[in-house]
Amino acid sequence: MRRFDFLQISYMNPVNLNSADQANLGLARAHHWDAFHQAMRPRLGATAKFTREEPLAVKTTIRLGGSARLYAEPGSEEDMRLLLNAAAAAGIAVLPLGRGSNLIVPDAGVEALVISMAHENWAKFEARPDGAVWVGAGLRLKNLCGLAAKAGLTGFEFLEGIPGNVGGALRMNAGAMGGWMFDVVEAVQLITASGESRTLERAAMHVDYRHCAELHDAIALGALLRPSAHADTEAVGRQIDVYKKKRQESQPREPSAGCIFKNPPGNSAGRLIDQSGLKGERVGDAEVSPIHANFMVNRGAATSADLIELVRRVRARVRVAQGVELEPEVLLYGQQWKDVL
Ligand SMILES: Cc1cc2nc3c(=O)[nH]c(=O)nc-3n(C[C@H](O)[C@H](O)[C@H](O)COP(=O)(O)OP(=O)(O)OC[C@H]3O[C@@H](n4cnc5c(N)ncnc54)[C@H](O)[C@@H]3O)c2cc1C
Structure with a gap:
């Protein structure tokens, strides 16, 4: 993990394990997360949310991906400090979460403690x-x-x-x-x-x-x-309405994570993708929006594997057609793009 990876659980590489060993390893991991959850729950304030295997898709705007092994909505700085100190001591990675509008959550979820700022106190x-x-x-x-x-x-x-x-x-x-x-x-x-x-x-x-x-x-x-x-x-409200209208006219309504790629210096990622003939390109239910080429939308049942494959395909086509290497702007939660592209 790249972000917030002050400590991590290091797992054995399961590639060489037989199925019984893999099942045991799975149980050992689950036990590790359960033990952390059970130890911390009574220490947090009454209004804090703290769960195991919390589905993250519904907490993102593109609505795909798996669960967080541990998920917390701390209600105070004290809760936050307790969680951070305990995670560091247990070697558990921590990932902050906002409104999930710039994230692709992997289908397997994240091997981390996700700390969300959803509590009203923030x-x-x-x-x-x-x-x-x-x-x-x-x-x-x-x-x-x-x-x-x-x-x-x-x-x-x-x-x-x-x-x-x-x-x-x-x-x-x-x-x-x-x-x-x-x-x-x-x-x-x-x-x-x-x-x-x-x-x-x-x-x-x-x-x-x-x-x-x-x-x-x-x-x-x-x-x-x-x-x-x-x-x-x-007057402030009128200016807000101008910006709102601009967005409504130029951005798709379907679930997305906003612009997928950063604009290369002096250029527009959307224009390069459009000029490469990629609007409407699709892998499963992940699609390059026909309205805005730098948006990838979830047509219903897209997986993160679909989306990652579409990112790969778009990058490759733009590289060949335009000679430009696009870099993702959205973040792959708990992973690095370079490891999957
Ligand atoms: C329809 C649409 C339109 C968009 N338009 C724009 C736009 O015009 N301009 C633009 O810049 N972006 C845009 N975005 C992308 C996105 O909304 C922004 O990047 C936004 O700032 C992400 O905020 P978030 O709360 O959703 O963060 P998240 O997606 O939840 O998290 C993003 C990153 O921030 C980290 N993070 C979250 N909270 C904290 C915290 N409290 N402390 C430290 N790290 C934290 C997360 O770990 C993650 O690494 C758009 C997205 C969509 C879906």
């Missing part, structure tokens, strides 16, 4: 007297836009229509309509893999296109944002 929006706004990492970008408009604050409208939350947008430095998440960030509060809470000023962070280095091995808990100005609520 969805705060507080306008500060000095004009800044404090937002929790679990706040949906849609709600951030709506609450800012209501408070008469402008500067966040470009985030309208990005179906993630604040934490995912920080990790991805999400961007649209000429703006980037880190354009409006003053500071980020995060918790490290060892459970240490820190606040980093924007100037101390390393961010670029769809990337924030400091959040590779840490979980964002919240951020201090700076609106560009005060404005009339209706």
Whole structure:
């Protein structure tokens, strides 16, 4: 695992095992996850969710993939710290989860503890007297836009229509309509893999296109944002509607994970895919959207294997037809694309 892989369970390579050994290995693994779950459940706050084999497809926008061996929705920083410390001690990898709008979950699921920011305690929006706004990492970008408009604050409208939350947008430095998440960030509060809470000023962070280095091995808990100005609520609302309409006209409605590939410098991945004649290309129920060539949609029963095969095919065709190597923007949860492409 690439992200948040401060420690991992190292398994024997099952390739050389006979079927009885494989079954035993499966039981040993299940026992390991069960033991962690049983030990931690009583230590977490009453409102925290903590489960085994939680299906992840429904927690992603593209709606495919398997389960998390362990899944938590901690309700406090203390819960978060307990989980991180215990996972590190047990050699269990941790994967943060936002709204799953930039993820492909493998069909076999993830051998990790997934920590989601879905608990309501992470969805705060507080306008500060000095004009800044404090937002929790679990706040949906849609709600951030709506609450800012209501408070008469402008500067966040470009985030309208990005179906993630604040934490995912920080990790991805999400961007649209000429703006980037880190354009409006003053500071980020995060918790490290060892459970240490820190606040980093924007100037101390390393961010670029769809990337924030400091959040590779840490979980964002919240951020201090700076609106560009005060404005009339209706005027902010009108700008949000303009962006909403633009998206509705240019993006497919079917389940997707947004843009599959990064735009190569000075070029558009969607245009390159379209010019290679790939709109409508299909593997199983995974399809290159006929509306926007850089979106792959789930036509109903797509698997992650279908989607990965489609990514392979599109890359190969664009390489041959256009001489450009496209790099995925969506993340393969708990794995690296280079290992499957
Ligand atoms: C229809 C559609 C349109 C989209 N349009 C855009 C767009 O215009 N611009 C754009 O940039 N993206 C777009 N996306 C992609 C996606 O919405 C963004 O990347 C978004 O920021 C991801 O947020 P999320 O909460 O869903 O994160 P997730 O997909 O849940 O996670 C993404 C990554 O962030 C990590 N992560 C999540 N939460 C945290 C946290 N609290 N701390 C640290 N790491 C964390 C995860 O481990 C993972 O590595 C679109 C997606 C869809 C489906």
